[in-house]
Amino acid sequence: AQKITQTQPGMFVQEKEAVTLDCTYDTSDPSYGLFWYKQPSSGEMIFLIYQGSYDQQNATEGRYSLNFQKARKSANLVISASQLGDSAMYFCAMREGRAGYSTLTFGKGTMLLVSP
Amino acid sequence: SAVISQKPSRDICQRGTSLTIQCQVDSQVTMMFWYRQQPGQSLTLIATANQGSEATYESGFVIDKFPISRPNLTFSTLTVSNMSPEDSSIYLCSVADRPNSPLHFGNGTRLTVT
Numbered sequence: 367a368q369k370i371t372q373t374q375p376g377m378f379v380q381e382k383e384a385v386t387l388d389c390t391y392d393t394s395d396p397s398y399g400l401f402w403y404k405q406p407s408s409g410e411m412i413f414l415i416y417q418g419s420y421d422q423q424n425a426t427e428g429r430y431s432l433n434f435q436k437a438r439k440s441a442n443l444v445i446s447a448s449q450l451g452d453s454a455m456y457f458c459a460m461r462e463g464r465a466g467y468s469t470l471t472f473g474k475g476t477m478l479l480v481s482p
Numbered sequence: 483s484a485v486i487s488q489k490p491s492r493d494i495c496q497r498g499t500s501l502t503i504q505c506q507v508d509s510q511v512t513m514m515f516w517y518r519q520q521p522g523q524s525l526t527l528i529a530t531a532n533q534g535s536e537a538t539y540e541s542g543f544v545i546d547k548f549p550i551s552r553p554n555l556t557f558s559t560l561t562v563s564n565m566s567p568e569d570s571s572i573y574l575c576s577v578a579d580r581p582n583s584p585l586h587f588g589n590g591t592r593l594t595v596t
Contacts, residue, residue: 401584410587410590413585457525469530470527
């Protein structure tokens with residue numbers, strides 16, 4: 367089974383509107399972290415936001431927030447007030463376990479297009 | 483967070499040749515990771531590189547094809563050997579500069595094999 371599932375291959379949103387990108391995950395480890403990255407057409411991977419499995423509050427970073435629903439194993443990214451520069455590929459990723467330097471498993475990504 | 487410089491940023495290579503990708507970090511890091519992103523796909527981990535020890539390869543990746551060096555705490559190289567068109571991908575170096583921190587990525591090397 368896939369550890370990270372992103373069911374939306376592509377999403378369209380108008381400038382200044384909010385958009386939610388879906389991510390569900392699968393793990394039996396009680397300790398894990400969830401990450402969102404943005405990849406513009408230039409190819410670099412930009413870290414956006416992090417949610418730990420024991421965090422009580424949903425993470426927020428500027429216009430990005432993470433809607434963490436632990437029982438449903440979902441970690442959706444919400445982008446408020448979309449901008450043209452938000453057009454990019456977005457990846458959800460997970461780190462399992464408490465090991466400090468364990469790697470990340472990535473989902474297949476969602477392409478977001480923001481129109482004027 | 484760590485600043486990662488990756489070279490070359492892109493290259494076009496002939497099949498059967500090899501390319502070495504360099505990853506330089508502006509601070510000492512324990513672990514470095516090499517990922518591959520095939521066209522239109524997600525990121526797949528190739529190997530984890532610790533300084534002073536052999537790299538640990540993921541299933542489907544072997545040292546003869548993707549030899550990795552990690553001579554010190556700020557530098558690593560990945561070689562793509564005996565290339566074929568199937569090796570055309572973006573190769574990304576990443577580091578975690580402290581335990582449980584996000585991975586930070588270099589800008590990637592966009593490789594095309596003809």
